């Protein structure tokens with residue numbers, strides 16, 4: 001059911017996992033600042049951060065052997081961390097009106 | 098001219114809260130001292146050998162932590178109970194009695210831990226000396242005492258609210274306290290079967306720190322934000338509900354990340370992996386929300402140290418629980434990191450980042466009122482002290498976390514993956530230079546932590562003493578002008 | 581001020597909070613019932629306490645891609661076949677002693693506990709104890725006098741004497757033997773027993 005991380009991928013795995021969450025943070029930060037200051041240029045940075053997130057999620061999937069059934073998790077990470085900041089921002093605006 | 102700490106500035110609930118805070122700070126100190134003793138034993142195994150062995154020091158270290166944080170939470174709730182409900186506290190005498198009973202019980206329990214330590218393998222030991230289960234070692238008699246005191250606390254909260262205003266915060270708080278106390282019962286029985294034992298043990302530990310405690314902090318934060326930044330109630334309460342949905346939605350089944358290797362069925366590998374991988378989402382959501390809020394409020398606030406610690410809480414929760422949690426939560430890697438210094442690294446950063454910080458923030462709110470709503474904004478007299486306390490405590494804990502991370506990485510590699518976790522493989526990991534040096538660095542940063550704590554206490558005792566300015570008054574929050 | 585959309589309203593999120601919590605909790609309860617039925621002693625994953633009468637090993641399983649406990653023929657502990665009830669009594673004494681002596685604030689069991697001393701999940705099978713013929717005796721000697729029988733592998737980190745009686749030591753050994761028979765989904769990974777490969 002689970003194919004553990006290979007020994008030689010140990011270090012890279014931790015790196016990739018940390019990168020996933022930091023990229024998610026970077027994306028959330030740039031996205032919300034772009035909205036806050038209404039700066040389009042920052043949205044490009046947000047796009048870039050999401051690109052890093054995508055790459056790191058696939059890298060993580062490769063290192064942790066997330067294939068077959070586990071590839072659902074890859075989709076969940078991409079969608080979940082991708083949509084959360086957008087939805088939350090809209091919620092912020094809507095609740096504060 | 099100085100401003101004294103004057104209890105006539107406080108309402109009855111707040112006077113009771115201050116007692117809880119004082120004991121919390123004392124136990125925080127005990128936590129650090131016994132952490133240091135345990136840490137030294139990694140470097141010098143003969144230190145206090147046979148007198149205060151590692152298991153005793155570690156038990157006091159983590160028990161003191163759980164108890165001081167609970168004291169802080171209880172104090173915080175008593176602090177805002179009267180203002181939030183608009184009523185006098187329902188059972189003040191009972192509340193005071195509860196405080197003294199709990200404090201006496203804690204004292205006896207710790208004295209028995211230190212003086213008696215262990216007993217023969219029978220039921221008496223579990224009832225009167227030590228239950229021998231991590232974090233909930235308190236003997237059974239004390240468990241029952243704790244439940245009784247929690248019931249008194251619960252009575253005070255529920256009845257005070259129901260006689261006064263029953264706000265959204267009141268509703269969430271009351272239900273969360275029921276869950277928190279109910280979960281404790283899951284740790285109060287004996288079983289021989291270790292798989293069943295660990296199954297329920299994690300209900301207490303995980304469902305406390307990753308579900309009910311997070312929501313309790315959410316309630317405290319909700320109230321704090323209204324008073325620190327002047328955010329409107331309706332907004333704060335909507336967000337409290339959003340947080341509950343996100344936290345419980347990922348955290349309750351995230352429990353599965355502890356059921357990979359304890360004998361439970363294989364489906365937990367998937368449930369634990371999937372749900373816990375989503376646990377950082379609420380933490381990312383908080384970041385987005387706080388940026389929005391900072392845009393609205395431009396970080397104007399009436400208590401700079403408290404707000405700084407609230408920000409430290411947001412970061413610490415994100416790093417310790419979110420990043421450090423995610424890095425070892427998939428079974429594909431947890432197979433190796435499980436039960437190593439990796440876990441300890443995460444445990445330190447998460448508990449400090451999420452829960453020590455928010456308690457300290459509240460201590461600052463309390464001393465501000467205690468000195469009669471003194472100025473705690475810009476150019477505070479002696480303002481360097483709280484900044485250095487914050488800096489040193491954070492540096493100390495992050496330093497320890499990094500040392501443990503290196504040790505944990507090495508341990509999961511050498512002992513768990515290569516050596517197969519045998520007795521000799523264990524020591525191969527422990528004797529590795531990376532490990533040995535990390536243990537020394539942990540002690541160095543431990544001293545930094547202690548120094549930060551010393552400054553913190555000093556600051557809490559004197560902050561605002563020489564201030565003449567009263568605290569800033571807050572305006573109602575403006576809505577963000579938005580296109 | 582415009583109307584707040586329903587998906588941002590307080591009442592919507594109140595309901596969401598309640599339904600999400602109730603739903604997750606309900607699922608957890610159902611899973612708990614199922615798990616309890618699969619981890620009760622005497623099931624496939626967690627054998628009867630009388631498994632201590634048998635030979636136990638931990639070997640790599642090709643189909644599972646991880647190591648699995650393997651139960652073999654008779655191998656009575658302390659030279660005597662115990663009834664299910666006697667076995668449970670002995671293992672219970674072991675578990676109570678392990679709690680009373682606070683072993684889990686130095687050791688991990690099933691990987692949970694403290695990190696000052698080796699993991700005990702498969703301690704019964706540890707190659708350092710030698711062949712099964714001497715294992716119970718060596719373990720008993722160690723538990724009753726860990727200081728005198730210290731190994732420490734050059735670390736100097738000794739286990740202290742905890743006042744464990746002979747009876748308690750036998751209980752602990754029975755408990756450790758029983759615990760080594762639990763199917764832990766392959767944790768610890770790559771653990772090489774004295775008997776296995």
Ligand code: HEM
Nearest residue numbers: 306354373376418422423425426435436440444447448451
């Ligand atoms: C504020 C929240 C949190 C706190 C205070 C916290 C604290 C801890 C502590 C103290 C332990 C060690 C327990 C023991 O003694 O055995 C632990 C274990 C663990 N935590 Fe957290 N945690 C938090 C959030 C999270 C999150 C969000 C995740 C996942 C994304 C996570 C993943 C884990 C895992 C996988 C383990 C098991 C480690 C092992 O296998 O040894 N934690 N946590």
Ligand code: HEM
Nearest residue numbers: 129132133135136440441444445448449453543694695696
């Ligand atoms: C003065 C600095 C400190 C030192 C030297 C220290 C040392 C230690 C040691 C030696 C352990 C046992 C780890 C093991 O079993 O190998 C431990 C466990 C623990 N400490 Fe600390 N500690 C310190 C401060 C803190 C702080 C500030 C917190 C949180 C607020 C904390 C939370 C914990 C937790 C949660 C555990 C259990 C970890 C687990 O089971 O994974 N400690 N500490």
Ligand SMILES: [Fe+2]
Nearest residue numbers: 303307352354
């Ligand atoms: Fe957890």
